[in-house]
Amino acid sequence: MGALAEFFKGLRVTGKVMVDTVVGDGLVTTQYPNEFRQKPQRFHGRHVLNRYPDGMEKCIGCELCAGACPARCIYVRGLDNPPGQPVSPGERFGFVYEINMLRCIFCALCVEACPTEAITMTSLFEMSTANRDDAIYTKNELLMRPDGSVPHMFPDDPLAQHSELETADGWLRATAPSGVAAYEGVKSWQGTPGSANWDPEPTQDEIDR
């Protein structure tokens, strides 16, 4: 008899799910591509090369990202800054910067390795191309424009989500770039052109309150 009661309880569960999905708001399916989901803060999407607010590139061509990449998909060649018109604050800048998106595993180790927060990841993930050559992103497609907007590979495509490229700010690290634990949770990224769409994370006191 207990089995019979369980049977009806099971029927009730699926029945309730159906009623909630049809007349309530139990449906969790996002009707892509008519609606898009809000990505989490640290979503590993397409890379972008950042600039400082004054327009200089952050990348100093140190090739640490290429060294850290487990899939070996980054190719960097640095060049000395031309004396009169420095591209980046520092001695060198990234002259050739290419990422092969077909090999990238989107692990964000390059983002962790970068000392200047030059390379970060946005929340854009729709990167399909029609041939293999188009999938090698060069500095043209990766580098942020001086006004802070980020180029999209197919800007005229009706499904292109430009808003997903605007989260190009540096990510908040658990500690400061110096590694001092005292700065944990303190907003410590350097400002980049482009919108930042989140507030600083709450400190431990605010969470406890």
Next chain:
Amino acid sequence: MDGVDLLIVIARVVVVFVILLGTTVLNVWIERKVLAKMQNRVGPKRAGPWGLLQTVADGLKLFFKESITPRKVEYGIYVLAPFLAIIPAFLIFLVVPFGRPFTIGGHEVILQGTDLNIGVLFILAMSSLAVYAVVLAGWSSGSKYPLLGGVRATAQAISYEAAMGLAMVSVVMFSSTSGDGGTLSLAGIVERQAGTFADVFPNLSSIAQFIPRWNLIPQFVAFVIFFIAITAETNRSPFDLVEAEQELVGGFHTEYSGMRFAMFQLAEYSNIFSMCAICASLFLGGWNGPTWDGSLPAFISGVLPTFWLLVKTYVLFFILIWLRATLPRMRYDQLMQLGWKRLIPGALVWLVLSTVVIGIRQFGLPWNSL
């Protein structure tokens, strides 16, 4: 029998064929949508409005696919098996009455493919024929998974057919309690479920007039047994071990592709609809239902019985989908145990009980009338 009668017969058969094909296409869509909603997702929604053309798209896809014939098959039987599956599936629906008979210009038209006076027996015979298709498909495929699947499916079908037949016999026995005597014809069984229980128990008519005279109430156990049996006959969850991808790849239809595979799927969904319609006719009163004969135009109250039958059939179909969404699959030995050790003895006991009750009502208590 003159030309008009012949034309009426042909029209009835064509209508049955069209109804079966049309509702099968609709049923696949209904099942996918309802099952999806029960699983908190949306079903097909891109092909046509609300995904209605999805079945058509799938059918077209299968139509254009190559019917690959593996090398080790027994070719004649391999080609024959899909037809053996689909022919009984279509024939079964011939005896289901899907509306009230009417008269046009002196000719009586029954809304049934054919009114066999052995309708119930014909249904059992057709479902037994469909078993051949499964075992022959499985065996002729020349590979171990289809063979296992085919043999298991056959054993399952045979076991539950016995329970199905016994439940139907209880209903046939019960149909003898009304004035015209017992009948094996489905149309007769449906007609005996007209009206309410006030006709049978006039002294309780204040309550009984709201209870329709369906066989569901006096033959409740037979209904439960029959419903479980048709779930197993049509290989629906939780009895779908034989076609579960996780178990036997595809079971008996693994080696079939293209249109031959489509035949098996078509046969399966046609069977589901036919069996639900038969269950509705046997137990839920078939096309009986309020028709408000005086107050509605004749056309509408003529179509209303068909509408009631469709409502009842689709309620049963919905319950089948609900079971599929809810219950985990039964293991093969649990399945056989349920069939042989629980359903068949249960059906036998119920048959004996109802026969005893019918006999007492008809002849009085045995120690009184001797």
